[in-house]
Amino acid sequence: MERYPFFESGKLAGYVRAFSDFVEVMVEDRLYLYLWEKDCGFLHSGGGSFLRAVYEPPLDNSAGSAVDLEARVREAAQAVGDKLRGRRVMVDFSGGKDSTLNLLAVAMLSELVGFRAIPVYVHVPYLEPPSSIDYAERVAGRLGLELEVVEADRRMMLFYLNRDGLPRRGTRWCTFLKMKALREAMKAVGADIEAKAERIAESGKRAEKLSKTFAKTAYLAGKTLNLVYDMPIEQVALELVSRRFVHPHYLEGLPRVSCSLCPYKGLYELAISREHKLEDWGLVEHSVKRLHQRYYHALSWEEYWSYALWRYDPTVALMRAREVQRIRSEEELSLERAKSMFSSLWREENLKALRECASTAPGAFGRLPNSILNFDVLESL
Numbered sequence: 001m002e003r004y005p006f007f008e009s010g011k012l013a014g015y016v017r018a019f020s021d022f023v024e025v026m027v028e029d030r031l032y033l034y035l036w037e038k039d040c041g042f043l044h045s046g047g048g049s050f051l052r053a054v055y056e057p058p059l060d061n062s063a064g065s066a067v068d069l070e071a072r073v074r075e076a077a078q079a080v081g082d083k084l085r086g087r088r089v090m091v092d093f094s095g096g097k098d099s100t101l102n103l104l105a106v107a108m109l110s111e112l113v114g115f116r117a118i119p120v121y122v123h124v125p126y127l128e129p130p131s132s133i134d135y136a137e138r139v140a141g142r143l144g145l146e147l148e149v150v151e152a153d154r155r156m157m158l159f160y161l162n163r164d165g166l167p168r169r170g171t172r173w174c175t176f177l178k179m180k181a182l183r184e185a186m187k188a189v190g191a192d193i194e195a196k197a198e199r200i201a202e203s204g205k206r207a208e209k210l211s212k213t214f215a216k217t218a219y220l221a222g223k224t225l226n227l228v229y230d231m232p233i234e235q236v237a238l239e240l241v242s243r244r245f246v247h248p249h250y251l252e253g254l255p256r257v258s259c260s261l262c263p264y265k266g267l268y269e270l271a272i273s274r275e276h277k278l279e280d281w282g283l284v285e286h287s288v289k290r291l292h293q294r295y296y297h298a299l300s301w302e303e304y305w306s307y308a309l310w311r312y313d314p315t316v317a318l319m320r321a322r323e324v325q326r327i328r329s330e331e332e333l334s335l336e337r338a339k340s341m342f343s344s345l346w347r348e349e350n351l352k353a354l355r356e357c358a359s360t361a362p363g364a365f366g367r368l369p370n371s372i373l374n375f376d377v378l379e380s381l
Contacts, residue, residue: 043331165291253339
């Protein structure tokens with residue numbers, strides 16, 4: 001994921017991001033990499049087969065556009081308003097930062113241009129806490145919109161859980177079921193256009209795709225509307241914090257809103273997400289055990305379960321179990337410290353510092369070093 005600014009005592013202190021089981025911290029142009037073990041992270045020595053297998057460098061966000069939401073909506077109204085007027089626009093809504101900002105922008109644009117905005121939330125049974133639906137409904141209600149809630153097919157969810165186990169990296173069958181539910185919802189609500197909330201800065205793959213998609217036309221490409229694709233994280237956070245549209249998971253220290261058992265979550269995120277109640281934890285454990293018996297004979301049940309190695313294919317899972325050899329156990333990042341860094345971006349007491357940070361976007365943090373695969377060990381924070 002992209003780097004987030006974090007704040008201490010009302011001032012910008014550095015940047016932090018999570019990828020796989022690592023938490024990466026930048027302070028004063030120095031890079032610290034922590035591998036998560038149980039409830040804390042330990043300083044990593046660099047290199048290693050597991051790190052090479054999962055590492056993706058963050059983007060420097062040089063293509064971001066620091067523009068306030070009202071100006072963005074006015075610009076979109078002039079650019080594509082005539083193509084939206086009188087239409088029905090389905091807004092993909094998860095409650096996360098990008099989809100919330102996009103819903104805000106689409107709702108404002110609908111008032112200005114004159115079209116119907118229909119937010120749709122896809123609930124993923126068994127893998128996602130039901131409480132997420134309640135938050136999504138509250139956000140839509142504050143905007144005067146009625147949320148359409150649909151579910152990924154429960155029977156197919158059970159089928160895949162029993163046959164293939166939990167979704168893992170590279171084989172996320174849950175995504176297929178979620179997208180199928182969205183396609184069906186679009187037909188059911190009679191939508192002409194779909195509003196999505198992908199952003200360039202999130203990953204290299206998205207940057208490449210979105211840069212091509214919106215290279216010739218801003219905001220509307222075919223039947224896809226996206227009002228936030230080029231906005232930097234500083235601006236996204238500023239808009240949501242100042243308007244008090246912050247998902248509680250961010251305040252808990254989670255860097256993103258997703259299913260509790262998303263295979264792309266790291267152990268740091270899973271340590272927080274396990275506090276969120278799922279509807280059938282027994283089913284989850286049964287699925288995990290069957291997967292272990294079938295494919296992960298080289299790993300003991302204890303290390304397989306404690307490291308949540310169902311997230312990786314067996315080869316990478318074995319690499320992960322052995323990566324503990326590359327940590328310095330005396331140098332650690334506590335769970336509470338990491339939660340404080342990630343959540344600081346979303347707290348109102350840091351609004352002034354966030355506003356100053358956003359005013360320098362794009363590229364608020366410049367080009368940070370990405371020589372992480374072979375960097376020398378630094379002292380801990």
